[in-house]
Amino acid sequence: MNPQDALTSLAAVSDETEFYTPMPPGYKPGKTKYVGVFGTVMSGLGKGIFASSLARVLKDKGLTVAPIKLEGYLNLDSGTLNPFRHGEVFVLDDGMECDMDLGTYERMLDQNMTRMNFSTSGQIFSAVLEKERRGNYLGRDVQMIPHVTGEVKSKLRQLAVSSDADVVFIEIGGTVGDVENAYYIEALRQLAFEEGQGSTCFVALTYVLQPPALGEQKSKAAQLGIKQLLQSGIQPNIIACRAIQPVSNKVREKIALYSSVPFNRVFSMHDRESIYVIPEMIREAGLDKAVVDILGIQERVHVEAEDKARALWNDYLTRLRKVDARVTIGIAGKYTSVRDSYASVIKALEHSGARCGAAVEINWIEVSDIPLEDVADRLAHLDGLIVPGGFGARGVEGKISCIRHARTTGLPYLGLCYGFQLAVIEFARNVCGLDGAGSTEFSAECKHPVIDILPEQKQIEGLGGNMRLGGHDVVLKSGTLASRLFNGAPEVRLRFRHRYEVDPRYIDKLEAGGLVFSGKAPDFPIMQVLELPQDVHPCFIATQAHPELTSRPLRPDPFFLGLVKAAVARRKPAQVADIAVEI
């Protein structure tokens, strides 16, 4: 049976057949190819970075790509996950709260993701249970195979239809052998069978150990990891070996032999100085070409498009390496021991640093234990300060003291979400004389709840008092710093994740004290950007949004660029004139 026939016959859903392969309307077999990336040996190998870099290299060739991350956990989304354990919660423009890997894809591909690009076991099972209640399974007992696996395949094909992509990139979370990921792997095995030869390319990411006591690379763990994949019925087409040093030919040969993958398709993806060189590393090794050959999509590749994209990327790498100034930016938070919980903030600083020719060193300031009298000392060496997003009462007073220091000493400041709300509170207390100003989030009984959940906001959102999530438009006031940073754009789109906001009853008082609200929601009195006039402070700006989520290597976020530029100006005033601010 040829693959097309297989697909049509498998599409049947009836109680007479063991098959359950619902086909989304409009699915064109053969149009979209699939790359599956599996992790073996251990987690933490940078699977997301590798998969997104490979996707980027294919995109550079003029191909359209659509990634999807398949998570094993049962949560419906990542909204309730503790960033301390799981890394930051990344928010998409459509409001989906998802794994931070989606941030890696957005940044690497410079492409917005949607909820179609993210799935959890919770989503899969709840879809299956809903269908069961609706009687969609025609009297059948509902099984892991074919129904749950059928749901996974359906999700992948839906993404193929909605994105019309040349290549769907499937990254399976965790490592081969995890119970919660087993049915994803089985679904991919079935997908390869149904779509037929040349439609799927499976890449196993593995790890080659190099124990210091031996001083040589050992391939056994990698062999065992790949064996486990083979036992699940997946024959990898490509093996990418992570390692500290370039993987020796001897080890590559061993891995090739044990896994039935040709030697020239076993690649060394050893550690490099920066994740941004990985796309080039993939090209130099010919891994991209192997994928194109396996999928038979040579004729869809545009060589000129690739040359152009490659040149732009290499230009970014050159800027990253060219350091004319060094600045230190403090990040005052309570999760400062876990860098993953601020992944996008770190990246956004990197992007802006590259644009300004500056190396940005980050200084983590744990605010939970910072006494007021120590603030000036602790922040003395900084060129800029960020108070990032956060929730709850812990560390709030420490953050407010840090903001006060920045406001009164001219230290460049950028507030992100909570850092915006706390800047309002600090200003209300110390400039407008509103003693006892606070937020009902951390002090329900405060005298002046300048930050509050507003009843009309609850109605507007219709989310039962839940978070205001995703992309929203922000109208910028002309003549302000915010407007200048965005090149005079009257309206911009930013991403949000918050429950509280400035109580409009206090706006007049705050403005009378000298605070400028330079960004607002178009139709509601929701304050989204604040700043101090530049004759009062060189750079004091904050936003209710999370601009770190939309910063991209080649298009740094303007708020971060403004902060880094002001930090450089403090260090090296002469250099500022040379810094390009255009976005």
Ligand code: GLN
């Ligand atoms: N805790 C604040 C709120 O819910 C800020 C949220 C955030 O920083 N993401 O509005």
